[in-house]
Amino acid sequence: MIRTVATTPFTDQKPGTSGLRKKVPVFQQPHYVENFIQSIFDVLPAFKGRTLILGGDGRYYNREVIGKVIAMAAANGVGKVMVGKGGILSTPAASHLIRKYKAFGGIILSASHNPGGPKGDFGIKYNAENGGPAPEKITDAIYARSRKIGEYKIAEIAPVDLDRTGTVEVGAMVVEVVDPVCDYADLMESLFDFTALRRLFEKGFRMRFDAMHAVTGPYAKEIFENRLGAAEGSCRNFHPLPDFGGHHPDPNLVHAKHLYDEMMGPDAPDFGAASDGDGDRNLIIGKGIFVTPSDSLALLAANARVAPAYMTGLAGIARSMPTSAAADRVAHKLGVGLYETPTGWKFFGNLLDAGLVTICGEESAGAGSSHVREKDGLWAVLLWLSILAARGESVKDIVEKHWAEFGRNYYSRHDYEEIKTEQATRLMEGLRARLPSLAGTQVRGLIIQSADDFTYHDPVDGSLSEQQGLRILFQDGSRLVLRLSGTGTSGATLRIYIERYEPDPARHGLETQDALAELIAAADDLAGIARHTGRNQPSVIT
Numbered sequence: 001m002i003r004t005v006a007t008t009p010f011t012d013q014k015p016g017t018s019g020l021r022k023k024v025p026v027f028q029q030p031h032y033v034e035n036f037i038q039s040i041f042d043v044l045p046a047f048k049g050r051t052l053i054l055g056g057d058g059r060y061y062n063r064e065v066i067g068k069v070i071a072m073a074a075a076n077g078v079g080k081v082m083v084g085k086g087g088i089l090s091t092p093a094a095s096h097l098i099r100k101y102k103a104f105g106g107i108i109l110s111a112s113h114n115p116g117g118p119k120g121d122f123g124i125k126y127n128a129e130n131g132g133p134a135p136e137k138i139t140d141a142i143y144a145r146s147r148k149i150g151e152y153k154i155a156e157i158a159p160v161d162l163d164r165t166g167t168v169e170v171g172a173m174v175v176e177v178v179d180p181v182c183d184y185a186d187l188m189e190s191l192f193d194f195t196a197l198r199r200l201f202e203k204g205f206r207m208r209f210d211a212m213h214a215v216t217g218p219y220a221k222e223i224f225e226n227r228l229g230a231a232e233g234s235c236r237n238f239h240p241l242p243d244f245g246g247h248h249p250d251p252n253l254v255h256a257k258h259l260y261d262e263m264m265g266p267d268a269p270d271f272g273a274a275s276d277g278d279g280d281r282n283l284i285i286g287k288g289i290f291v292t293p294s295d296s297l298a299l300l301a302a303n304a305r306v307a308p309a310y311m312t313g314l315a316g317i318a319r320s321m322p323t324s325a326a327a328d329r330v331a332h333k334l335g336v337g338l339y340e341t342p343t344g345w346k347f348f349g350n351l352l353d354a355g356l357v358t359i360c361g362e363e364s365a366g367a368g369s370s371h372v373r374e375k376d377g378l379w380a381v382l383l384w385l386s387i388l389a390a391r392g393e394s395v396k397d398i399v400e401k402h403w404a405e406f407g408r409n410y411y412s413r414h415d416y417e418e419i420k421t422e423q424a425t426r427l428m429e430g431l432r433a434r435l436p437s438l439a440g441t442q443v444r445g446l447i448i449q450s451a452d453d454f455t456y457h458d459p460v461d462g463s464l465s466e467q468q469g470l471r472i473l474f475q476d477g478s479r480l481v482l483r484l485s486g487t488g489t490s491g492a493t494l495r496i497y498i499e500r501y502e503p504d505p506a507r508h509g510l511e512t513q514d515a516l517a518e519l520i521a522a523a524d525d526l527a528g529i530a531r532h533t534g535r536n537q538p539s540v541i542t
Contacts, residue, residue: 037069213241296384339356443525
């Protein structure tokens with residue numbers, strides 16, 4: 001039986017760069033989930049009788065929301081729901097299933113790298129028919145609908161057993177519980193030379209992968225240990241837990257410090273990596289060296305031909321605007337286009353669909369290619385392993401040779417988390433007002449060449465995205481970028497991106513924060529960070 005339930009709108013259901021993210025208790029409010037899901041169905045055209053992909057990262061409240069989505073899909077005329085066993089489905093795996101099975105889209109339940117648990121974060125994201133995050137025209141329509149919604153439809157159904165693969169009928173709709181790993185692992189095997197990677201491990205190559213008790217655990221176990229023959233125990237924390245073991249599933253040097261310490265130790269493995277809550281981010285650490293996400297993107301692009309899927313070359317490279325310009329130099333040498341987009345993977349979708357780019361990445365530990373329409377943590381790890389197998393060199397040697405050829409982009413991101421929204425707004429508005437007058441002035445002995453508020457003109461559909469980050473460019477090629485993040489759930493997160501280009505190999509061995517010290521001080525002088533926020537240091541430095 002289908003019920004139509006009267007409801008009233010919530011005013012806070014505006015999706016951010018990666019869907020709607022709030023604290024779990026917010027989603028647990030009566031009608032909150034249902035309102036948002038109904039708003040999605042209400043604005044999507046022509047999905048009746050078609051397939052919906054559904055899954056999440058296993059965080060707290062995942063199973064309950066999956067039950068609600070299945071019941072509402074049945075009531076709204078969806079033909080089939082494909083859901084990952086146990087409610088598990090990584091974000092890149094969901095993107096692949098949407099594309100492989102020609103679904104009208106997918107609903108992914110995740111707050112990515114944010115912490116989980118009863119008081120932690122939760123998220124709902126709609127991915128479109130191309131497998132990528134819904135474009136702004138859809139998310140704006142969902143938000144507009146959520147502000148007017150007066151009722152939702154839900155079917156009264158028996159609970160679907162998510163722990164058994166197979167097909168069941170739910171009224172006129174079919175629910176198929178699928179192995180969440182198999183299709184994705186097969187895709188990876190089609191992209192990379194698994195025979196060559198098996199030989200790498202047969203020679204005694206050692207790796208450590210930390211799944212952070214998040215979604216990639218089962219995927220990593222199957223791919224690295226079962227299919228490639230990495231030693232048992234190479235994958236750690238591979239059981240997804242609703243609270244991620246009480247840890248923050250963000251693969252950076254703060255939340256994965258134990259991995260960093262191991263890789264810097266005397267008996268370090270040859271290669272270390274980690275992924276985040278929903279499997280779309282990556283952390284790469286070699287023996288004795290951390291590889292920044294910006295450098296990793298450049299290195300992946302420069303060496304991609306070692307993998308069968310990319311042997312014919314790249315169509316182009318795309319990076320988010322705050323990401324360092326290291327990839328730009330690779331694109332120039334390869335003679336391919338370089339596209340600079342706003343933060344948010346959805347902006348890469350048009351470029352990928354149009355065949356303009358093959359590899360994309362962003363400084364927040366995301367990298368991916370045209371195989372799906374999401375960033376993909378395990379894909380990045382596999383491409384790194386392919387490079388190591390082909391070149392027969394250490395991560396450290398490969399990185400240092402890259403710097404010697406292209407120059408080094410010293411780069412860091414300083415995050416000021418959970419500051420008061422009004423403080424962050426005053427800071428940004430104050431600096432934005434000063435931008436037109438900054439060109440030609442000096443700060444800390446650095447001459448400002450230009451300053452602007454980044455506007456993106458999409459070369460495919462002509463759309464315009466304004467106020468995507470404040471940029472201050474210096475005459476020596478250094479750069480500061482300031483923006484407010486859309487991935488948090490409380491207060492505001494101010495991100496400061498600091499970049500300095502150093503072409504001289506003799507100066508490539510500096511400690512990053514030392515190399516950037518003048519620029520870090522300049523950022524505070526220009527924006528008044530301490531004055532506006534009361535913070536004398538960032539919450540996280542990556």
